[in-house]
Amino acid sequence: MATINDIAKMAGVSVSTVSHVVNKTRYVSPExxxxxxxxxxxxxxxxxxxxxxxxxxxxxxxxxxIFLLISDKKSNFQHRTEREIDEKLKxxxxxxxxxxxGSDTAGAEGFLRAAVEDNSAKGxxxxxxxxxxxxxxxxxxTKIPVVILGREVDGYMADTVCTDTCDGAYxxxxxxxxxxxxxxxxxxxxxxxxPMRLExxxxxxxxxxxxxxxxxxxxxxxxxxxxxxxLDKMLGRxxxxxGVFLANYAVVIPFLKYINAHNIVCPSDISxxxxxxxxxxxxxTPALTTIEQDVGMYAELAVNTLMKRIARREYANMPANKDxxxxxxxxxxxxxxxxxxxxxxxxxxxxxxxxxxLMITEDKVQSIRQRKLTxxxxxxxxxxxxxxxxxxGIRNIFDRLGISxxxxxxxxxxxxxxxxxxxxxKLLEPDILIAIPSDNKRTSEAFKKIVKSDIKxxxxxxxxxxxxxxxxxxxxxxxxxxxxxNMGHGxxxxxxxxxxxxxxxxVHDADFFATNQRDGAAKQVLAEEYPDLRLCGxxxxxxxxxxxxxxxxxIKRYPEIEALYISWDGPAMEVIEALTELGRTxxxxxxxDLDYAVAMNMAKGGMIKVLSAQRPYEQxxxxxxxxxxxxxxxxxxxxxxxEPISVTPExxxxxxxxxxxxxxxxxxxxxxxENPNYVFEK
Numbered sequence: 001m002a003t004i005n006d007i008a009k010m011a012g013v014s015v016s017t018v019s020h021v022v023n024k025t026r027y028v029s030p031e032x033x034x035x036x037x038x039x040x041x042x043x044x045x046x047x048x049x050x051x052x053x054x055x056x057x058x059x060x061x062x063x064x065x066i067f068l069l070i071s072d073k074k075s076n077f078q079h080r081t082e083r084e085i086d087e088k089l090k091x092x093x094x095x096x097x098x099x100x101x102g103s104d105t106a107g108a109e110g111f112l113r114a115a116v117e118d119n120s121a122k123g124x125x126x127x128x129x130x131x132x133x134x135x136x137x138x139x140x141x142t143k144i145p146v147v148i149l150g151r152e153v154d155g156y157m158a159d160t161v162c163t164d165t166c167d168g169a170y171x172x173x174x175x176x177x178x179x180x181x182x183x184x185x186x187x188x189x190x191x192x193x194x195p196m197r198l199e200x201x202x203x204x205x206x207x208x209x210x211x212x213x214x215x216x217x218x219x220x221x222x223x224x225x226x227x228x229x230x231l232d233k234m235l236g237r238x239x240x241x242x243g244v245f246l247a248n249y250a251v252v253i254p255f256l257k258y259i260n261a262h263n264i265v266c267p268s269d270i271s272x273x274x275x276x277x278x279x280x281x282x283x284x285t286p287a288l289t290t291i292e293q294d295v296g297m298y299a300e301l302a303v304n305t306l307m308k309r310i311a312r313r314e315y316a317n318m319p320a321n322k323d324x325x326x327x328x329x330x331x332x333x334x335x336x337x338x339x340x341x342x343x344x345x346x347x348x349x350x351x352x353x354x355x356x357x358l359m360i361t362e363d364k365v366q367s368i369r370q371r372k373l374t375x376x377x378x379x380x381x382x383x384x385x386x387x388x389x390x391x392x393g394i395r396n397i398f399d400r401l402g403i404s405x406x407x408x409x410x411x412x413x414x415x416x417x418x419x420x421x422x423x424x425x426k427l428l429e430p431d432i433l434i435a436i437p438s439d440n441k442r443t444s445e446a447f448k449k450i451v452k453s454d455i456k457x458x459x460x461x462x463x464x465x466x467x468x469x470x471x472x473x474x475x476x477x478x479x480x481x482x483x484x485x486n487m488g489h490g491x492x493x494x495x496x497x498x499x500x501x502x503x504x505x506x507v508h509d510a511d512f513f514a515t516n517q518r519d520g521a522a523k524q525v526l527a528e529e530y531p532d533l534r535l536c537g538x539x540x541x542x543x544x545x546x547x548x549x550x551x552x553x554x555i556k557r558y559p560e561i562e563a564l565y566i567s568w569d570g571p572a573m574e575v576i577e578a579l580t581e582l583g584r585t586x587x588x589x590x591x592x593d594l595d596y597a598v599a600m601n602m603a604k605g606g607m608i609k610v611l612s613a614q615r616p617y618e619q620x621x622x623x624x625x626x627x628x629x630x631x632x633x634x635x636x637x638x639x640x641x642x643e644p645i646s647v648t649p650e651x652x653x654x655x656x657x658x659x660x661x662x663x664x665x666x667x668x669x670x671x672x673x674e675n676p677n678y679v680f681e682k
Contacts, residue, residue: 002043010039029107064093066306067115069108069126069134070100076249076278077293078127081149084299085125092307094122105133112138123306128153145309147302152327159309161301161328165275168291168332169200172245172273175289175334177208178524180343180351180481181243181271185216185234187227187255188247194219197247197275216241227254235264242343242351243271249278256284267341277335286338294330301328336529342481342521346639347463347513352479353637355618358625360632368628369402375627376430378421380438382410385595386616389660390460393620394434401628406430413543415442422446426453432627436460440511458627460619461514469638474626478614479641480514483592484521486646490610491522491565491590492530500562500588502534504554506547506575508567509540515567518592522565536561547571551578555587563588569598569611576607594647594659596668602649603671611647613659618642649677 008015013032020028021036028036068085070078086096097115101108112134115121123145128135135156139146146158176184186201188194198219202212218230234240235258246252252274259266266272266286274281277292305326344352360368375398379387391408398405407425411418418438425433426449433455437443440462447464448471450457457472495503505523508515526533536558539550551574555561564587566572572591579587587607591598594613601608619642629636647655653672656664 007036007039007043010042011035064095064122065097065115065120066094067112067121067124067126068096068098069112069124069129070098071127071129073100074250075127077276077295080277080295081127081299081302084295085303088299088303101129101134105129105131109134109138116142116144123147123310125149125302125306132156145306147306149298149302157325159305159326159328161298161305161330163293163298163330163332165332166196166200166203168275168293169197169245169247170204171200171332171334172275172291173201173204174208175336175528176243176245176271176273176340177204177210178520179243179271179340180345182210182349183213183216183239183241183243185241185244186219186247187221187230187244187251188219189250190220190222194247201245201247219247221251224254227251228258231255231258235259235262235270241270243273243340246272246274249274249276252278252288267339271340273334273340282337284339288339289337290335292333292335294333297330301330334528342479342485344477344479344481344639344641345513345517346469346475346641348469348638350469350637350639352639352641355622355625355640355642357637358622358629358640360625360628360634364628364632365401368631371402371631373401373403373431373631374406374428375403375432375434376407376409376425376428377405378409378411378418378425378433378435380411380418380436381413382408385660386593386614389616390620390623392661393617393622394624395620396617397621397624397628401624403432403624403628411438413438415439418443419446422450426450426455429453430455431631432456432458434458434460434623434627437462437464440465456627456630458623458630460623462512473630474623474636474638474640476619476623476626476640477514477642478619478644480517481521482641483612483614483644484518484523485525486612486644487518487565487590487592487610488522488525489529490612490646490648491563491588492526492533494588494590494609495533495563496530498588501532502536502558502560503563503565504537504539504558504561505535506539506541506551506564506566506571508571509542519567522590526565541571544570544574547574548578551575552582555579555582555584561587563590566591569593569595572608573597576601579607592644594655599652599656599664599668600671602647602652603668603675605649605675605677609649612644613647613655614644615642615659617659617661649675 004015004018008018011018013035017028017032018036021033066089068082070082072078082098089096099108099111116138121144124139125147126134127149128151132153135153140156148158148160151162152160173184186198188197205212216234221227221230246255259270264270273289273291275291277290281288281290346352377391395405407428409421409425411421415438423446433450436459437447444465447467451467451471459472459475461477463475491503507519537554539554541547541550564575566575566589569591572589575589579585585607588609589607590610591608592612594611598608598611622640622642626636626640645655645658653664653669
């Protein structure tokens with residue numbers, strides 16, 4: 001008995017072509033169909049798969065085929081839709097026949113016309129070709145039910161299933177903007193759906209008052225060469241984009257090849273979001289963030305709509321009235337993975353620099369030592385590990401460089417006291433003053449007097465009102481966006497793992513760009529990446545003394561709350577006190593900054609389940625290095641953001657050593673050992 005390979009050799013075609021002719025699963029040119037059928041006719045004993053197909057055809061009174069027209073052979077989405085439609089037709093009496101036409105529609109036109117004329121095509125689902133040839137020339141005068149995918153066709157009335165790609169692009173750009181990106185590129189391929197994606201891209205920028213820069217927009221890239229040339233223009237200059245929306249699958253692989261070849265790292269150098277899902281997106285390193293169409297629902301709507309039309313035999317008598325046709329528009333879902341990151345921003349929108357940009361050479365070390373410089377530090381309040389570690393980091397650098405710290409003040413969070421202390425420090429005439437304002441407004445005048453002197457001012461975390469980057473050396477902080485994202489991710493993952501649904505937030509209600517940025521990042525993560533979670537209520541506080549009473553009010557109003565995000569550890573301890581009194585120690589807490597009290601709570605299995613820890617020692621080092629570079633008249637970034645670390649019970653002791661530069665004390669270790677829920681770290 002002959003095999004499929006024998007038929008292929010006789011016909012002078014591939015094995016897959018024989019399969020498509022026999023099974024009618026792809027468009028094959030009439031010439032090749034004739035060659036295959038002629039070879040089969042000449043066989044004395046056709047193979048079993050051919051005989052089975054013939055028997056099946058005999059059982060049918062006539063062919064019952066649904067034709068699917070794919071207009072873009074390279075479209076991952078169209079091929080995924082094909083698979084879903086084929087799966088949904090398996091339990092029906094219809095067989096799916098797929099025709100791929102691309103830009104050359106002649107062959108598909110002939111094949112489809114023949115199927116319409118011999119009545120084997122019972123319905124058609126199609127992605128319209130760019131010039132709408134198939135709808136206008138072949139289907140316009142037929143009474144065959146048609147469902148159009150992707151967009152409506154001018155002058156042709158049919159049911160449609162579409163995705164709101166404009167809103168999908170809007171969601172992508174909005175996501176990047178919220179993460180601190182302003183220079184966002186758009187790369188797409190020519191096609192009828194590209195204008196809607198570009199419209200959504202521009203809409204998001206305009207809403208955020210970010211100018212649309214045409215030099216970042218390339219919507220008509222035809223091939224790899226076009227893509228590489230566009231990237232040469234964008235990424236090889238100052239002001240390169242920090243985020244990119246790859247608005248068509250065809251540009252994804254060339255883009256990734258380019259950045260790999262040019263040592264551009266995703267996401268630290270550039271954040272990437274791709275249009276639509278593809279199988280390897282979560283497997284790539286880093287896993288790629290995508291804006292996805294629900295291909296299962298897409299296919300289901302197309303098949304169900306078509307089947308209803310066929311069953312009711314409506315098309316033969318339907319009037320030419322557009323209103324009787326259905327249009328289904330599906331929303332898109334943003335699936336956030338590792339290819340996008342937040343950009344830490346300073347108080348004037350500047351991108352956060354890293355500590356690596358502050359390093360000085362050994363010859364400069366000797367130059368500084370010879371100058372016998374002095375420095376003073378003004379803390380908003382002291383006694384906390386955060387301030388002590390800053391001080392240690394500062395001294396680590398200054399001691400090595402022979403810079404003497406001649407005074408350290410503690411304002412006890414009292415702006416008036418800090419103003420008096422700043423006056424006193426100014427009289428000491430230090431070369432360097434390091435300070436964190438206790439209140440940006442009420443300390444403003446005192447800081448302006450420092451600015452008018454010859455003292456080099458380095459700020460921690462916040463900038464007093466009325467000062468600009470020209471007035472101080474640098475502002476050094478944690479990367480607040482990463483800080484908030486760590487807390488948001490930690491809480492979201494904990495809630496998903498433990499089946500929790502309802503949460504609240506406790507945020508700082510003051511004009512501090514640092515905590516505002518942190519809180520905004522945490523809330524963005526929870527809303528975008530954990531959409532199944534429900535935000536019940538919010539506490540806004542100006543000082544920690546308000547939190548105890550407001551926590552009780554929140555829980556009485558929303559007793560269903562199971563978890564809380566809290567800006568930092570001080571307010572978190574106030575919340576814990578209130579919750580304990582209410583008997584609600586079941587509520588999980590995510591907060592920021594690692595101190596002894598929160599570490600002990602976590603070690604004992606208390607309410608604090610996840611933390612994001614600043615690295616104040618490294619922040620102190622960065623502050624000192626920024627001051628030294630300014631003394632050397634070298635360029636210093638106006639904002640430096642040190643990356644925080646995520647802390648869970650599983651890495652608590654290791655994180656303690658990383659932050660505090662020493663092992664945890666025995667009491668903390670013992671609390672951890674006695675907690676049966678955690679495995680002790682060695």
